[in-house]
Amino acid sequence: xxxxSQKYSFIQRIHLPRFQKLTAHKQQMLFGYLILxxxxxxxxxxxxxxxxxAFYISTTDFDLIKSPEFVGLYNFxxxxxxxxxxxxxxxxxxxxxxxxxxxWIISLGLAILFNRHIRFKNFIRSAVFMPVIMPAVVMAxxxxxxxxxxxxxxxILGWLHLSPVPWLRSSSTAxxxxxxxxxxxxxxxxxxxxxAGLQAIPEDFMDAAQIDGANSWQAFWYVTFPxxxxxxxxxxxxxxxxxxxxxxxxxIMTNGGPANSTRVxxxxxxxxxxEFFDMGRASAMSVFLFAAVMIFTVFQIRIFSPGEDE
Amino acid sequence: xxxxxLNIKLVRVIKKIFIYAALALAVFISLLPYYWMVSSALKxxxxxxxxxxxWFPNPINWMSFVNGWQAQNFPRYFFNxxxxxxxxxxxxxxLASLAGYSLAKFRYPGRNILxxxxxxxxxxxxxxxxxxxxxxxxNFEWQNTYQGLIVPFLVEGFGVFLMRxxxxxxxxxxxxxxxxxxxxxxxxxxxxxxPLCTPALAALGVFTFREAWDMYIWPLIIVSKDDLRTVPxxxxxxxxxxxxxxxQLMAIAVIGTLPMILLFFLxxxxxxxxxxxxxxxx
Numbered sequence: 001x002x003x004x005s006q007k008y009s010f011i012q013r014i015h016l017p018r019f020q021k022l023t024a025h026k027q028q029m030l031f032g033y034l035i036l037x038x039x040x041x042x043x044x045x046x047x048x049x050x051x052x053x054a055f056y057i058s059t060t061d062f063d064l065i066k067s068p069e070f071v072g073l074y075n076f077x078x079x080x081x082x083x084x085x086x087x088x089x090x091x092x093x094x095x096x097x098x099x100x101x102x103x104w105i106i107s108l109g110l111a112i113l114f115n116r117h118i119r120f121k122n123f124i125r126s127a128v129f130m131p132v133i134m135p136a137v138v139m140a141x142x143x144x145x146x147x148x149x150x151x152x153x154x155x156i157l158g159w160l161h162l163s164p165v166p167w168l169r170s171s172s173t174a175x176x177x178x179x180x181x182x183x184x185x186x187x188x189x190x191x192x193x194x195x196a197g198l199q200a201i202p203e204d205f206m207d208a209a210q211i212d213g214a215n216s217w218q219a220f221w222y223v224t225f226p227x228x229x230x231x232x233x234x235x236x237x238x239x240x241x242x243x244x245x246x247x248x249x250x251x252i253m254t255n256g257g258p259a260n261s262t263r264v265x266x267x268x269x270x271x272x273x274x275e276f277f278d279m280g281r282a283s284a285m286s287v288f289l290f291a292a293v294m295i296f297t298v299f300q301i302r303i304f305s306p307g308e309d310e
Numbered sequence: 311x312x313x314x315x316l317n318i319k320l321v322r323v324i325k326k327i328f329i330y331a332a333l334a335l336a337v338f339i340s341l342l343p344y345y346w347m348v349s350s351a352l353k354x355x356x357x358x359x360x361x362x363x364x365w366f367p368n369p370i371n372w373m374s375f376v377n378g379w380q381a382q383n384f385p386r387y388f389f390n391x392x393x394x395x396x397x398x399x400x401x402x403x404x405l406a407s408l409a410g411y412s413l414a415k416f417r418y419p420g421r422n423i424l425x426x427x428x429x430x431x432x433x434x435x436x437x438x439x440x441x442x443x444x445x446x447x448x449n450f451e452w453q454n455t456y457q458g459l460i461v462p463f464l465v466e467g468f469g470v471f472l473m474r475x476x477x478x479x480x481x482x483x484x485x486x487x488x489x490x491x492x493x494x495x496x497x498x499x500x501x502x503x504x505p506l507c508t509p510a511l512a513a514l515g516v517f518t519f520r521e522a523w524d525m526y527i528w529p530l531i532i533v534s535k536d537d538l539r540t541v542p543x544x545x546x547x548x549x550x551x552x553x554x555x556x557x558q559l560m561a562i563a564v565i566g567t568l569p570m571i572l573l574f575f576l577x578x579x580x581x582x583x584x585x586x587x588x589x590x591x592x
Contacts, residue, residue, distance in 0.1 A: 024489070031495040032416025039409035039465045040424065046443065046462040047431040053442035110336060113329060126578070127337045130344060132585070133570045135524045137542035138563045141549055142347045145556055150359040152346050188340065189585060196586040238588065245435045248526040252546050266437035273441050274531060283441050290438045297433040 054290065058283035068280070075284035085285065087260050088268040094175060095264055096243040099182040103239055106187040108232075111194035112220070129188045136185075140252035143181050144168065147253075171261035174254050178262050181249055186242060190235045197231030198224070237296050244293055265289050347567075351375065351560035358556045371557060378548075378558035379565065383536055387544035392569075394459045394540060395522035401464035402518045403511055409465070410473025411503055415485060425474070432467035436527060444531050454535045463522065469514050472587055476510040477503060509583065516577050517584030520570060541566050 058075055060068035079085045114125055134142070146152050147167035154164035167177040201224060209219040225232075247266040250256060256263035256271070263271075265285065273282035350358060351374050352367040379385075413425050436443070443462060452458030480503060488498045504511075526542045533539055539547070545566055548554055574581050 028416060028495065029418045032412045032418050032421075035408040035499075036412040036424065039405045039428070039470060042405070042461070042465050043428055043431055043467065046446070047434060047439065047467075048427065050439035050442035050446060051431070051434060053445070054439055057442060057445075109332075113333060116329070118329065118333065124333050124337055128333075128340045129574075129582070130340050133520075133574050133581075134343070134567055135542060135570060137524075137526055137545050138347075138567050139343070141545060141559060141563050142343045144549075145350065145560065146343060146346055148359070150361065152342070152363065155363045184339065184343075192582055192585045193588070241433055241435070245437055247437060248542075252549065266435070269437060270440070270527065270531075273444070279441050279445070286438045286441060289435070293433065293435060293438065297430070 051290075054283050054286050057279055058287045060280045062279040063277045064279060065277075071280065075280050076287075079281065079284055079288070084260065084263075085268070088263050088265045088285075089288070091175060091261065091263055092244065092265040095179055095182070095246060096240055098176075099179045099186065099243050099246075100236075100239045102183045103186045103190060104232075104235065106183065107190035107235065108194050110187065110191040111198055114191070114195055115198045128191070131185050131187070132189050132192075134185075136248040137252060139181060139185060140249045143177075143249075144253050147177055168254055169258065171257075171259040174258055174262045178246075178250050178253060182243060182246060186239060190239055193235055193238075194228070194231060197228050201227045237299055241293055241296050244289065347560050347563050351557055351564050353557055355555045355557050374555075374557035374561040375565070378561040381554070381558060381562075382544055382548050383539070384541075384544055384562065384565070386537060387539050387541050388565075390456075390459075390538060391523060391541040394456065394525075395519050397456075397460050398463050398522040399515050399519045401460070402466065402469045403515055405465040406469030406514065407473045407477075407504065407507060407511065408499070409470045410475075410477050411499060413470070413474045414477035415480075415482065415503075428467045428470050430467075432471060434467075440527065440531060447532055453532045454538050456538070458532050459529060459538070459540070462528070463525075466518075468588070469518065472514055473507065473510060476507055480506050509580075510587070512577065512580035513583035513587055516573060516580045517587075519573065520581075520584075523569060 057068065059070060059072055061071045061074075062068035110128060114121065118124070131139075148154075149164065149166060149169070153167065157164060165173055168174050205223050205227070206219050209223045210216070214222065245266055246264055247270065250262045250264055250267050251270070254262045256267050266289065269282050269285045269289065272278050272285065349365070349367050352370050352372070353364060353374075354367075354369065354371045357364050357367065409428070413421060413428075447453060447458050447462070450458070452461075484502060485498055488502055489495075493501070524542070525540070526546075529538075529540045529543050530546075533543060545559075545562055548562060549559060
């Protein structure tokens with residue numbers, strides 16, 4: 001890159017008449033708008049407009065057949081009294097908390113291990129990364145098979161002298177089975193991000209800490225971890241938002257059952273809209289989900305903040 | 311003195327054992343579903359749940375792949391998935407790099423507002439907008455069409471953000487120099503900006519393809535015709551059929567994962583880079 005810039009650098013010194021610069025500037029502006037236009041159209045039509053529309057539909061009674069009828073905040077008030085909705089919100093919250101915390105610990109732990117000198121690093125890293133590659137539907141299918149009463153998971157429990165668990169068949173275990181898959185899938189993903197964060201920390205820092213007499217735990221806690229803070233925040237926000245959106249796995253594995261124990265909010269929204277055709281109510285739920293995601297998105301935009309222009 | 315040196319060495323060995331044990335466990339847990347998927351696909355139906363468990367399929371049953379492949383309209387589902395995923399990927403690469411270039415290197419009124427609007431849709435989950443988006447597509451009469459599957463996902467805020475960040479790092483001098491040389495704006499983009507973006511494009515391309523191949527909820531909502539089903543829909547349908555045998559299901563699972571595995575081994579660096587880039591800061 002610098003070779004090119006060297007080659008052209010003399011050109012900069014050529015003086016241009018003022019009027020020519022001005023029209024050229026306008027032309028450039030036009031080009032700038034023009035190449036942004038297709039993206040803007042798509043994002044406005046398929047993201048921004050539906051987002052606003054969701055608010056409108058949430059204030060109506062709409063079953064796709066009759067035209068929407070304005071009902072004000074009825075859907076919201078009614079939802080807050082609906083045990084099924086409250087159950088869904090609780091299931092989602094449980095899913096988020098219990099999938100996200102182990103994910104952070106495992107992904108950071110793996111990243112720390114991979115940041116050291118270990119043998120067969122490339123092989124091990126590729127192997128550990130494999131869960132990210134498996135398509136969600138395949139994952140749901142394969143794990144359903146593994147969670148079978150006579151499946152491989154129960155066989156392994158047998159090795160440990162534990163009795164078999166009716167994973168997806170019992171309302172007390174199904175959610176945990178789904179959470180386990182979420183952790184399986186998300187951990188290597190966030191490990192990659194943590195590892196990038198760790199590798200950005202100069203090794204000198206650790207060396208200096210160790211020369212000063214810190215043991216490796218102290219060096220991690222007082223040197224690495226504070227420097228890793230932006231990465232950690234980002235992983236926290238991203239993993240929470242990802243967990244809030246989980247849908248395909250519970251839909252395929254349990255369809256929300258047994259006894260609604262795995263009916264996460266996105267799944268309930270889908271069912272309300274496309275199985276019960278209650279668009280207003282589904283949209284009102286979307287608005288609740290939106291509010292929850294928004295809190296974290298605002299947080300994330302602040303981390304991502306547009307940055308300075310050149 | 312000697313003793314403490316021995317102690318230090320012992321601690322180091324124990325530490326090493328722990329590290330490798332942890333890694334071995336991680337590898338085992340990560341690969342077990344893959345191993346189980348492949349080995350079960352190769353078992354005969356009667357051996358699937360046989361106890362004691364069969365770790366190596368014996369006899370090997372290749373027919374599950376043939377029977378599974380023919381049980382549903384899988385050739386068509388694969389064509390659909392490839393067509394939709396490739397179109398979305400190409401569209402994203404073109405549109406996101408154009409938009410990213412515009413936001414990074416051009417000055418015009420409203421630029422920052424537009425960028426913030428695009429950013430704000432970045433984390434907007436489809437789960438939030440699926441009802442209105444469905445109604446929109448219904449009004450367009452795009453249900454059961456390829457454009458219904460493709461157009462809403464042709465470009466996403468994330469891709470634009472990523473390309474903008476990358477293009478910000480390209481020196482303005484390069485672009486100015488080409489301008490003074492008399493190159494047209496489009497030519498500058500194609501011949502100077504794009505080639506410098508190759509690593510970002512590779513990462514974004516692989517990332518987008520993976521997401522598109524994985525797409526489930528949207529096709530589920532707008533596709534009801536068999537001709538337009540994608541692989542994930544086909545697999546979940548096959549799974550829901552009463553009496554489908556597990557060996558055939560696992561065979562289809564293997565085939566459905568294969569494109570991702572190939573992509574990973576061919577473009578491992580870009581694959582990992584795509585994820586790392588979801589973690590970059592502005």
